[in-house]
Amino acid sequence: MKKFVQSAIFIAAAFSVLSSVNVSAQGDALQADGTAKAAKLAPYQQRDFQDEVFYFVLPDRFYNGDESNDLGAAANDKKRAISRGGLDKSHKGMYHGGDLAGLTEKLPYLDNMGITAIWLTPVLRNQAMQADTSGYHGYWILDFTEIDPHLGSNADLKHFIDQAHKRNIKVFFDIITNHTADVIKYKECHGDDGLGWIVKGNDCPFKSLAQLAKGDTYTPLIPQGDENLKTPAWLNDIDVYHNQGDSNWVGESSIRGDFAGLDDVDTNSDKVVDGMIDIYKAIIDEFKPDGFRIDTVKHVNMEFWQAFSPALMTHAKAQGIDNFFMYGEVYSFEPEFLSRYTKQGKLPSVLDFAFQQAMQHSLVDQKGTDVLAKLFAQDHFYRTAHTDISNTDANQLVNFTGNHDMGRFAYLLKQSKHNYSEAEQIQRNLLANAMMYFSRGVPVVYYGDEQGFVGDGGDQASRQDMMPSQVASYNDDDLLATDKTTAVDNFDTNHLFYQTFSKYAELYQQYPALRFGQQRTLYSQNTPGIFAIQRTYTSQGKTQKLVLVFNTANKAQSLDVIGNKQKVGLVYESAENKKDYIEPLSFAIYQVN
């Protein structure tokens, strides 16, 4: 083991594109506490996006470091009264008290797991309540200039970023340009005072541009007293919204409709394009984040991204954030469609929903490994040449196995018709995560996955607490690989998944071919079984070539299919393989000389 580690480090050093691996003085101090791993990597300012291992977290559900902010805005804060309340730790749709102070306190836990970048759900100030649930998730922004008081202050966010950066960990914000909180109402749906929605729910059918042209329009209004809720002030102008009613998720309504009442910004107007660019330039100036994850990208017109993305990338670089990066949420499982946003839309990257679906098809539904080959055969769609922003290719895609909307991979396994035993759910989960780390693309761990969280579904059901939970429907879950429940603290550094993800991260950092290598499929089949890829990376005249073999079947498979010369130089195997066979639901990595 020791010999392997030493040679791996040697190889990593020999191939590193980051030739100046200067560990900072702060890094030296942190290494002494036994948790610091990011400190051993190149300085965050110089690290490439492809060097990162992401952790995606809802701060409200993570850790409560400051109970004094649990209710949000102070009782005597008249200006922010709308951002007060919504706390109910026993309700999955309400605030639970987690905050930036809590995240800051738990940085060693993330660092020790090999996390190098943290993606936070939106942290800007929300409307605390809409209908009968709260803005605990952050996607209902009212004020684009300050932090939600449930999470802390602007100073708390700066402190968190400072502490993360001291550990050599990057921080990414989740940003929204598509909509604001639900303030604007329609007389036709919500009555003359705009207050009827509480009783009737959202029932404002979308009106198309064709209908508008014929005079069939809604009469938008802002209820009395709500005229100045939003910041910056231009967002309080009713004319900067589409005002066409609720989206039915297809066609024109997908771009111009409100999401269940959330005010859909008129991103077709120059005023809005400029306004949104200014909002996020100011966020970059004030907080110096390392990048943005962008929400609801496909619900905004392409022309908006063509202006927004270059403007923000250029601005961040001018502010000295040389490796600033952005990736969009385009909720689609079609690579060609996803790639439109990196090519036409000029976004550096997107979340790879197609990858997530291929994981589900191969490891939950037991389709053949050719579903993986078909996915990666479409990687060419992402090749772009707009070098003014970044060189996008599939290596920069953002891999994930599940999320806060669709639910966790563990949930998909649990509800499968195949009735997997817990042991098999564990193996399939770990194999999906191995593919997420080691296939082309940048891995994202959804918080709690490393503790065996499962959940009863998507959305609220997949947003469990890491701190002791009071939500009954979370606490009755049977977590994987532990006897614990979510009723207790789950920052267990001995959990099998935490330990395994930590090992994956270590391999990811040791072998540049796992981060930067061009990927080629060597073998796939139309049944569960072997999927083999090669990843080749050349730097300074030296080539590192790895062969990765995954077995998605629950029987051992012959390795003969990949050929003898591919099997030399074992780097890692997740199960102990017998000669020429790979164990069920396991993987192995070989180095080819």
Ligand SMILES: [Ca+2]
């Ligand atoms: Ca709190």
Ligand SMILES: [Ca+2]
């Ligand atoms: Ca929209």
Ligand SMILES: [Ca+2]
């Ligand atoms: Ca609305």
Ligand SMILES: [Ca+2]
């Ligand atoms: Ca449950």
